[in-house]
Amino acid sequence: MDKKNESQLSSEIDVNSDGKAHGYLRVPFSSNDAGFGWIPVPVAVVKNGEGPSVLLMAGNHGDEYEGQVLLMKLLRSITPDDIQGRLIILPGVNAPAVAAGTRVSPIDNGNLNRLFPGDANGTPTEMIAHYIDSVLLPQVRYCFDFHSGGYSCEYIPTAHLVEPDEPELRNEAIGFLKAFAMPNSILIAGLKGGDQRLLGSCRRLGVGHMSTELGGAGAFSVDTFRAAERGLPRLLRHVGLLKGNGEEEAAPTSTFYRRQAATGVVYATATGIFEARCKLGEDVTAGDVAGVVHFTETPWREPEVVRFKHGGTIISKRAPGRTKIGDNLFALGKRIEISQARDAHLS
Numbered sequence: 318m319d320k321k322n323e324s325q326l327s328s329e330i331d332v333n334s335d336g337k338a339h340g341y342l343r344v345p346f347s348s349n350d351a352g353f354g355w356i357p358v359p360v361a362v363v364k365n366g367e368g369p370s371v372l373l374m375a376g377n378h379g380d381e382y383e384g385q386v387l388l389m390k391l392l393r394s395i396t397p398d399d400i401q402g403r404l405i406i407l408p409g410v411n412a413p414a415v416a417a418g419t420r421v422s423p424i425d426n427g428n429l430n431r432l433f434p435g436d437a438n439g440t441p442t443e444m445i446a447h448y449i450d451s452v453l454l455p456q457v458r459y460c461f462d463f464h465s466g467g468y469s470c471e472y473i474p475t476a477h478l479v480e481p482d483e484p485e486l487r488n489e490a491i492g493f494l495k496a497f498a499m500p501n502s503i504l505i506a507g508l509k510g511g512d513q514r515l516l517g518s519c520r521r522l523g524v525g526h527m528s529t530e531l532g533g534a535g536a537f538s539v540d541t542f543r544a545a546e547r548g549l550p551r552l553l554r555h556v557g558l559l560k561g562n563g564e565e566e567a568a569p570t571s572t573f574y575r576r577q578a579a580t581g582v583v584y585a586t587a588t589g590i591f592e593a594r595c596k597l598g599e600d601v602t603a604g605d606v607a608g609v610v611h612f613t614e615t616p617w618r619e620p621e622v623v624r625f626k627h628g629g630t631i632i633s634k635r636a637p638g639r640t641k642i643g644d645n646l647f648a649l650g651k652r653i654e655i656s657q658a659r660d661a662h663l664s
């Protein structure tokens with residue numbers, strides 16, 4: 318690699334050694350507190366001989382907590398004997414955002430999942446994205462990234478991914494969703510700007526990718542977390558990493574939806590307090606009232622009515638009460654049938 322594009326991050330652990338190790342990725346950062354210090358990004362590796370390499374990430378957005386807990390628990394409990402291959406875990410990948418409990422990093426305002434493929438000499442968040450893109454992803458076959466709705470948004474319990482066009486990749490992706498088997502699985506269509514997400518790097522590098530929305534509203538969803546805790550071992554067995562003991566339960570059935578990235582979202586058309594008139598999981602039709610926006614500075618005005626332009630099932634809902642023009646209020650999905658045919662063979 319060209320020297321000027323070489324990552325400035327260093328890892329305290331060797332991800333190529335058998336066994337289990339943990340430490341930090343060191344992100345160089347010069348601040349008032351430490352002129353030549355570094356930001357610690359926790360990392361762990363578990364490796365046992367030949368087998369698939371899998372990268373698990375959470376804390377891509379710091380205010381999404383279920384995935385972070387899921388991966389911290391896995392990190393502590395898993396042993397090399399449990400697997401064949403290699404598991405790399407980044408349970409709090411945008412560490413400054415994780416420490417602050419905010420979506421973006423308070424250091425550089427960086428939204429990690431909008432900064433791929435990153436910049437070797439950029440801001441801390443860009444350097445983290447660049448390390449994932451240039452060092453970690455080229456070494457793995459699968460990357461699963463655990464998100465929730467965050468402070469501003471709450472989701473029905475969901476795993477999701479952007480639907481690949483190629484039949485083989487699509488079969489593989491649907492296989493991830495069926496194995497993880499959250500109550501709901503969402504295929505996103507027509508996404509713009511995907512190249513700047515982790516997804517874009519995974520596509521460029523031929524890495525199988527799945528993401529989740531495990532609740533949200535800046536809180537911790539117990540039911541969703543329990544479903545994810547049961548799903549993660551199934552997913553890791555499905556890709557051939559986790560060894561089975563022959564006593565595993567079959568995956569429960571997941572309801573599939575397709576979400577159109579552009580038209581599946583309802584936005585606020587005024588600024589004020591949003592009185593939602595619908596709940597997560599409800600079915601709506603075009604023309605239904607989504608809610609009304611009350612004007613707190615001119616409370617005698619009639620509130621602004623926001624309607625659904627399309628029908629579907631509500632898969633996400635704005636969490637905070639106040640809203641402004643342009644905020645996403647609801648996202649809709651359309652229920653679809655997914656063939657029960659056997660998934661494509663995984664290599």
Ligand SMILES: [Zn+2]
Pocket residue numbers: 377378381464465466467
């Ligand atoms: Zn997220």
